[in-house]
Amino acid sequence: MKKLIALLLLVVMVxxxxxxAPQQTSDTPASTETTTSENAEQxxxxxxxxxNKPIEVIVAYKAGGGTDRGARVLSSESEKHLEQPLVIxxxxxxxxxxxxxxxxxxxxDGYTIGFINLPTFVSxxxxxxxxxxxxxxxxxxxxxxxxxxxxxxxDSEWTTLEDFVAYAKExxxxxxxxxxxxxxxxxxxxAHLEYEAGIKVTxxxxxxxxxxxAALRGDHVNATVAKLSEVAQLHxxxxxxxLASFTEDTLPNFEEIPTLEEKGYEIYFGSxxxxxxxxxxxxxxxTKLHDMLKVVIDTPEHMEAAANVDLSIQYMSPEELKDxxxxxxxxxxxxxxxxxx
Numbered sequence: 031m032k033k034l035i036a037l038l039l040l041v042v043m044v045x046x047x048x049x050x051a052p053q054q055t056s057d058t059p060a061s062t063e064t065t066t067s068e069n070a071e072q073x074x075x076x077x078x079x080x081x082n083k084p085i086e087v088i089v090a091y092k093a094g095g096g097t098d099r100g101a102r103v104l105s106s107e108s109e110k111h112l113e114q115p116l117v118i119x120x121x122x123x124x125x126x127x128x129x130x131x132x133x134x135x136x137x138x139d140g141y142t143i144g145f146i147n148l149p150t151f152v153s154x155x156x157x158x159x160x161x162x163x164x165x166x167x168x169x170x171x172x173x174x175x176x177x178x179x180x181x182x183x184x185d186s187e188w189t190t191l192e193d194f195v196a197y198a199k200e201x202x203x204x205x206x207x208x209x210x211x212x213x214x215x216x217x218x219x220x221a222h223l224e225y226e227a228g229i230k231v232t233x234x235x236x237x238x239x240x241x242x243x244a245a246l247r248g249d250h251v252n253a254t255v256a257k258l259s260e261v262a263q264l265h266x267x268x269x270x271x272x273l274a275s276f277t278e279d280t281l282p283n284f285e286e287i288p289t290l291e292e293k294g295y296e297i298y299f300g301s302x303x304x305x306x307x308x309x310x311x312x313x314x315x316x317t318k319l320h321d322m323l324k325v326v327i328d329t330p331e332h333m334e335a336a337a338n339v340d341l342s343i344q345y346m347s348p349e350e351l352k353d354x355x356x357x358x359x360x361x362x363x364x365x366x367x368x369x370x371x
Contacts, residue, residue, distance in 0.1 A: 076312070076314075082114070084114050084117050086141065086142045087116050087118050087145070088136075088143070089121070090126040090127075090146075091120070091122050091237075091238040092120060092240050096260045097239075097303050099260075099339055100173060100303055100339075101145055104327070107326050108323070111326050119144075122237060124211075126150055126238075127160050127161060134163070134308055135166075138310035140311055140315035140318075140319060145173070146303075146304050147303055148303075149301075151164065151355075153215070156359075156362055156366065168316055168348075170307055171348060172302050172303070172346035173343065174301075174341050174343060175302050175303075175344035176260075177258045177275055177276060177277045177281060177299075178219045178257060178258075178301070179257070179261060179275050179287070180220075180253065180255055180274050181256050182270070186271060188253075189271070190273065194273055195229060198227070198231055203230045205229075206231070206233075207231050207233055207251060207252065207253045207255060208234045208236055208243075208245045208254040209233055209254065209255060210239045211238070212235045214235075216239070216242065216254070216255040217235065218299070219255045219299040220255040222297050222365060223276075224369075226290075227295060234251050239256060239260050243256060243260060243264075247270070258342070272287050275287055276289075276300060277298065278298055304351050305323065316348065324345070
């Protein structure tokens, strides 16, 4: 009997020493409170040391396009000011959907961020089932707003917008216009012009702006709708000719180019290139990313580098970018009832 009692006491002592003794319960378990507190402390601690390794920046298009060019300007200038580099990762395909999807589904720790292009990031979700949702990203800031332009070859028979529209009216669907993907930004701009001008053209989609411009330069199409930064130097060299801009005001340094509004077409179109992180990235990390990048963007060296490649820097805060995304979706839903794209 004494041996049995001694054995039972030994078992109780072992259980107590290994933490297996019964625990008190309450409406709010102590373990839950501890876990929540520890998670908050870990987030703050990770934000304090962030970043302690390179940050990957996903660009959903090929190297050489407008988005890629801007991303590389920002990356290059960041090396002078940030402790860790921004590493550009090109993920082209499916009109940008592949890159957008990888960005939205990345680990939300701040070490994978990327560019989204508006309106394309929103328009793709309205036109088909995509592997991402608009709500799948957290806004950090807008970086560039690149105005849309209508472009032909420098030796084209059309020297003015009036020439272009007149020919299109007399020859329905004969003019071919390349774009950066079905339902993507440049396609929408071209389709909107087609609607407002009362003409019929043939839209030819490509996987990105570099390919659509190559098609124009190679005489495979008659025209394209592009962004200013993508064609400004080619216009200045005479290889391409910008017929009009999709802007309210005349383009700075290109005062000779008329706006569509001047010609009677109220169409305002361009591409916002915004920096975002996957949904769920801690707020403290979003704030730190924003503040780090804003310092770089505001430097005179960065602004000069951007101007050298005709990048129109247009900063928006996280809150302003989120509001812009909402308004972009409202515009697209409205214009989709008018346009066949």
